[in-house]
Amino acid sequence: MTKEEADNGRDDMVIDVPGQANAVPDGFNANYLRIYYGKLFPHADMFKWMSYGNDGKHPGCDKSYFGRREFSFTLENDIYIRFQSFNSVTELENSIKEKCPFKIDIGPVYSVDPAKRHAYAQSGNNVFTPVERELVFDIDISDYDDVRYCCTGADVCLECWPLMTIAIKVIDTSLRDDFGFNHILWVYSGRRGVHCWVCDGKARRLTNEQRAAIADYFHVYKGNENSQKKISLPGLVLHPFLARSYTEVLKGFFEAKLLPNQNLLASEERYEKILEMIPDASVASELRRRWQENKRASMSKDDINIVRWEQLKSILQSGKQKMQGLRRCVEEIVFSYTYPRLDMEVSRHMNHLLKAPFCVHPKTASGRTEQGRTKTRC
Amino acid sequence: MEVFQSHRKSSSNNVIVSILPFYRSAPPLEVRLEDFEFFAMDRLRVLKGISDGLCRGKKPEEMEKLVVDLWKANMRHPQAVEEVNKDIISHFVLRLVYCRTEELRKWFLSMETTLFRHRFRLESSEAQRALMSEFKLPYKAVSNAEFESVKDKLGQVARSMGQNLAAADAIFYKVPFEEVPDLVSGRRVFIHKGHAYVAMNQVVSLVVTQFRSYISKALILTNRKWTSTIREQEKDRLTPIVEALCTSYLGPDYSQPQEFGEISIKDIDQVAKTSFPLCMRHLFEKVKEDHHLKHGGRMQLGLFLKGVGLKLDDALAFWKAEFAPKVSAERFDKEYAYNIRHNYGREGKRTDYTPYSCQKIISVTPGIGDHHGCPYRHFSEENLRAALVRMGLSSRAVEDVMDKVHNRHYQLACTLTFEAVHGSSCDAGINHPNQYFIDSQRVLQSKNGSVA
Numbered sequence: 001m002t003k004e005e006a007d008n009g010r011d012d013m014v015i016d017v018p019g020q021a022n023a024v025p026d027g028f029n030a031n032y033l034r035i036y037y038g039k040l041f042p043h044a045d046m047f048k049w050m051s052y053g054n055d056g057k058h059p060g061c062d063k064s065y066f067g068r069r070e071f072s073f074t075l076e077n078d079i080y081i082r083f084q085s086f087n088s089v090t091e092l093e094n095s096i097k098e099k100c101p102f103k104i105d106i107g108p109v110y111s112v113d114p115a116k117r118h119a120y121a122q123s124g125n126n127v128f129t130p131v132e133r134e135l136v137f138d139i140d141i142s143d144y145d146d147v148r149y150c151c152t153g154a155d156v157c158l159e160c161w162p163l164m165t166i167a168i169k170v171i172d173t174s175l176r177d178d179f180g181f182n183h184i185l186w187v188y189s190g191r192r193g194v195h196c197w198v199c200d201g202k203a204r205r206l207t208n209e210q211r212a213a214i215a216d217y218f219h220v221y222k223g224n225e226n227s228q229k230k231i232s233l234p235g236l237v238l239h240p241f242l243a244r245s246y247t248e249v250l251k252g253f254f255e256a257k258l259l260p261n262q263n264l265l266a267s268e269e270r271y272e273k274i275l276e277m278i279p280d281a282s283v284a285s286e287l288r289r290r291w292q293e294n295k296r297a298s299m300s301k302d303d304i305n306i307v308r309w310e311q312l313k314s315i316l317q318s319g320k321q322k323m324q325g326l327r328r329c330v331e332e333i334v335f336s337y338t339y340p341r342l343d344m345e346v347s348r349h350m351n352h353l354l355k356a357p358f359c360v361h362p363k364t365a366s367g368r369t370e371q372g373r374t375k376t377r378c
Numbered sequence: 379m380e381v382f383q384s385h386r387k388s389s390s391n392n393v394i395v396s397i398l399p400f401y402r403s404a405p406p407l408e409v410r411l412e413d414f415e416f417f418a419m420d421r422l423r424v425l426k427g428i429s430d431g432l433c434r435g436k437k438p439e440e441m442e443k444l445v446v447d448l449w450k451a452n453m454r455h456p457q458a459v460e461e462v463n464k465d466i467i468s469h470f471v472l473r474l475v476y477c478r479t480e481e482l483r484k485w486f487l488s489m490e491t492t493l494f495r496h497r498f499r500l501e502s503s504e505a506q507r508a509l510m511s512e513f514k515l516p517y518k519a520v521s522n523a524e525f526e527s528v529k530d531k532l533g534q535v536a537r538s539m540g541q542n543l544a545a546a547d548a549i550f551y552k553v554p555f556e557e558v559p560d561l562v563s564g565r566r567v568f569i570h571k572g573h574a575y576v577a578m579n580q581v582v583s584l585v586v587t588q589f590r591s592y593i594s595k596a597l598i599l600t601n602r603k604w605t606s607t608i609r610e611q612e613k614d615r616l617t618p619i620v621e622a623l624c625t626s627y628l629g630p631d632y633s634q635p636q637e638f639g640e641i642s643i644k645d646i647d648q649v650a651k652t653s654f655p656l657c658m659r660h661l662f663e664k665v666k667e668d669h670h671l672k673h674g675g676r677m678q679l680g681l682f683l684k685g686v687g688l689k690l691d692d693a694l695a696f697w698k699a700e701f702a703p704k705v706s707a708e709r710f711d712k713e714y715a716y717n718i719r720h721n722y723g724r725e726g727k728r729t730d731y732t733p734y735s736c737q738k739i740i741s742v743t744p745g746i747g748d749h750h751g752c753p754y755r756h757f758s759e760e761n762l763r764a765a766l767v768r769m770g771l772s773s774r775a776v777e778d779v780m781d782k783v784h785n786r787h788y789q790l791a792c793t794l795t796f797e798a799v800h801g802s803s804c805d806a807g808i809n810h811p812n813q814y815f816i817d818s819q820r821v822l823q824s825k826n827g828s829v830a
Contacts, residue, residue, distance in 0.1 A: 178569040178570060180573075213559035235538040235540055236540065237537045238534070241565065242538075
């Protein structure tokens with residue numbers, strides 16, 4: 001099995017200052033990991049969570065449940081072992097402490113103990129197949145590199161982290177209000193973004209097709225470096241989900257925070273990216289002309305980004321615009337900057353392995369760990 | 379027999395039975411052998427009519443009317459029970475007929491699903507609701523009060539798809555979102571607290587999808603049963619009927635030349651140029667060129683000529699003269715005359731063979747040295763274009779015809795050719811080479827006041 005992370009990730013690590021050989025190295029270190037697993041990692045809580053009440057302590061519980069869950073470990077030297085399973089919290093704890101995995105992933109609950117999978121055929125009646133798995137989402141800040149100018153890649157700062165915050169708000173609200181889910185955990189993924197674990201029984205029992213449907217429901221941002229237009233909102237009005245996300249979260253955030261903080265309209269390089277999204281060339285030229293004239297001084301004390309944004313909105317939303325593509329242009333711009341960019345593949349399949357919360361990430365030199373956060377604390 | 383019945387009260391308080399079966403199981407009825415065949419043929423007319431309508435790209439409203447007309451013309455019975463019986467029996471007979479190859483199954487599935495879709499739409503809403511529960515679809519109708527509370531959101535969803543929330547669509551169903559992944563996926567429904575609000579027209583899609591998937595599985599099972607037991611068991615009784623049914627052409631058979639009476643041997647050259655469809659023109663040209671035709675070609679052209687009005691003696695003279703450079707008179711009499719007489723029903727069991735329909739001609743695959751079959755299907759693109767140009771088609775017309783060919787609508791291609799050559803439209807479409815001939819003669823006569 002190949003590991004997800006590339007080896008050059010180790011470059012992030014802080015190296016000891018030469019001449020201080022006796023100082024305690026503050027980079028990532030297998031010893032620290034041992035201490036972490038010995039004293040800090042919440043084995044009992046993980047067990048309790050993953051058991052979903054099947055802890056063997058009361059009648060009606062399924063004693064085999066926890067033992068049918070797959071874990072995978074990434075060990076030192078990139079050795080990757082799948083289909084690890086444990087029958088009790090003690091087994092789980094001992095295995096982790098003994099192996100000191102650099103990364104722990106959580107997989108689905110299978111029909112039988114993964115350790116016994118070879119005894120079962122892949123088809124017919126007796127199968128080894130996933131039966132339960134949380135509904136999960138993965139949002140990566142590095143997917144937003146084209147709309148943030150303060151950081152790139154795995155770096156995050158107070159200016160751009162809010163992109164994650166609003167993504168969480170949009171998705172979380174929908175999961176609760178639209179889909180009726182209640183038990184939702186958002187965790188920092190330890191490096192570049194957030195993971196969402198939806199733990200309702202109904203969610204765990206979703207089929208791959210249903211997961212794909214939910215992922216597609218959330219799929220609005222479509223594109224990569226090669227596509228010009230990544231958000232397309234046809235139709236006379238927005239679907240209630242998109243409309244609510246826009247009016248309650250995205251519009252406000254874009255206009256009050258992202259626009260001024262990232263100076264999205266202040267310079268030619270940056271405003272060209274927005275002008276490119278306007279399908280009517282004459283409208284775009286008109287704005288370009290105005291902004292080129294007003295390069296140096298702004299007319300008022302207001303932030304130049306906000307002034308220009310108001311100009312753009314007033315042209316695009318004026319009743320005079322008849323062209324089809326312009327109807328939702330303003331929303332499309334806001335969506336393309338702020339709408340959650342999900343990794344679709346993560347959510348679609350029950351057997352996708354996702355990093356466990358409370359793992360220490362080897363690539364985060366400062367040793368940030370995954371921590372749970374609820375929506376309110378965001 | 380599992381037949382779903384729903385009752386609709388008329389204003390005079392008589393209960394009217396409205397029935398739309400979905401063919402769960404074969405009826406334990408006794409069926410007369412003739413009914414076995416005739417019921418199936420009537421239903422086949424309906425299905426072929428639907429197929430025709432779809433090929434012509436009829437819009438949904440037009441299709442709905444077509445289905446009503448076809449059903450009325452072929453399947454109606456004054457007694458509702460008899461109508462239901464015929465409906466079910468004919469469906470199951472056709473299942474036997476159309477289960478036997480992948481292509482047949484695809485066609486049958488497509489037509490039956492379309493038929494079901496339109497019949498379902500025409501049912502009353504109680505009947506529809508009842509059918510949905512038969513399909514075990516967990517749909518609950520939305521109460522008026524609840525509808526009022528979500529009306530705005532439902533309207534939004536409709537308008538986001540470019541539709542309008544008409545009063546007629548005020549029937550909505552509430553269903554767990556897990557049941558409708560496609561609608562969720564495309565954001566085509568309003569979802570709230572885990573329930574999706576599904577509009578009536580979307581419900582139809584879902585029911586039809588269930589129906590289609592059920593019939594699809596049933597066809598595979600039927601095929602298994604057919605090949606393993608039924609075909610052998612019924613080889614003296616039902617099997618011949620079943621095997622003949624799917625190739626049956628259901629229009630006039632052109633075995634008796636009608637309006638234009640006779641064509642004599644001296645007229646053939648002329649009418650070949652003006653009124654023969656491409657398949658027969660090609661054969662005709664080849665026999666003139668090669669002074670020979672292989673068996674398939676002789677059958678196809680020979681029977682066509684019979685249908686056109688060529689008498690037996692003239693036919694014998696024609697073929698003899700054309701073959702003369704290669705075949706001596708004695709050899710002709712020995713080897714070919716018998717078959718020609720046979721075609722005219724003067725030999726052997728004296729069957730008066732009917733000229734081949736388009737369906738039959740399209741289905742054959744000519745081998746090396748053959749020139750029969752349907753040129754729209756078998757000619758290379760280059761050869762077909764050249765042949766069309768020789769028939770006098772403009773380049774625009776050639777493109778239109780080729781477009782149909784690429785989509786494998788061979789009869790539509792021939793129809794377009796007819797229209798281009800004659801400068802008049804052919805609404806009925808071409809289903810038989812002799813029909814092409816007759817229609818052509820009709821157009822020419824009305825233009826010139828005489829047979830060309």
